[in-house]
Amino acid sequence: MAEHRLEATVNGREVTAMVEPRLTLADFLREKLRLTGTHLGCEHGVCGACTVLVDGAAIRSCLAFAIQMQGCSITTVEGLTPDSGELTDVQAAFRAEHGLQCGFCTPGFVVSATALLAERPDLTAAEVREGLSGNLCRCTGYQGIVRAVQSVIRSRQAASSGQQAEAGAAQAAGTTQEAEAGAARAAGVAGS
Numbered sequence: 001m002a003e004h005r006l007e008a009t010v011n012g013r014e015v016t017a018m019v020e021p022r023l024t025l026a027d028f029l030r031e032k033l034r035l036t037g038t039h040l041g042c043e044h045g046v047c048g049a050c051t052v053l054v055d056g057a058a059i060r061s062c063l064a065f066a067i068q069m070q071g072c073s074i075t076t077v078e079g080l081t082p083d084s085g086e087l088t089d090v091q092a093a094f095r096a097e098h099g100l101q102c103g104f105c106t107p108g109f110v111v112s113a114t115a116l117l118a119e120r121p122d123l124t125a126a127e128v129r130e131g132l133s134g135n136l137c138r139c140t141g142y143q144g145i146v147r148a149v150q151s152v153i154r155s156r157q158a159a160s161s162g163q164q165a166e167a168g169a170a171q172a173a174g175t176t177q178e179a180e181a182g183a184a185r186a187a188g189v190a191g192s
């Protein structure tokens with residue numbers, strides 16, 4: 001079958017490759033780019049193990065053709081981790097909350113949770129369950145996974161209120177300094 005030239009960005013790097021039209025995105029990532037963190041469970045759109053981000057949106061890479069990704073930016077689970085090698089807060093929360101056992105489904109869950117949290121930072125537990133309902137896990141009973149996502153929501157909210165409090169304190173300090181400067185100027189005028 002004739003191959004076509006594909007140009008896309010994968011995990012921040014420009015990629016050019018010749019691909020057959022029938023090659024799925026999942027197979028392209030795993031077999032051509034050796035990004036094997038994207039797993040294949042059902043290969044027909046049910047389990048979510050193959051979830052990747054395309055231009056920021058979570059999609060099932062077993063249901064997309066690689067050639068459809070022309071000009072797109074793809075992020076796999078490998079690309080979520082910063083170059084420093086530290087875990088993202090979502091990855092760290094999965095580890096801390098025992099959100100995995102065999103780990104086969106975990107990349108898909110981590111990618112889906114990352115997209116979900118970017119879209120909706122204030123989800124309730126029920127909304128977390130609904131948002132992740134397209135990913136299947138045979139091992140954990142989902143409790144640890146939902147706990148992990150909720151713990152990310154809590155820690156991001158705490159960090160955001162801390163930043164707001166700091167910004168408020170800095171603004172208040174600025175206002176005090178301006179008031180003091182005004183008082184000093186007024187005293188100077190009065191004394192002259």
Ligand code: FES
Pocket residue numbers: 039040041042043044045046047048049050051060061062063
């Ligand atoms: S392998 Fe893609 S949804 Fe299951």
Ligand code: FES
Pocket residue numbers: 099100101102103104105106136137138139140
């Ligand atoms: S941890 Fe095993 S399938 Fe999810």
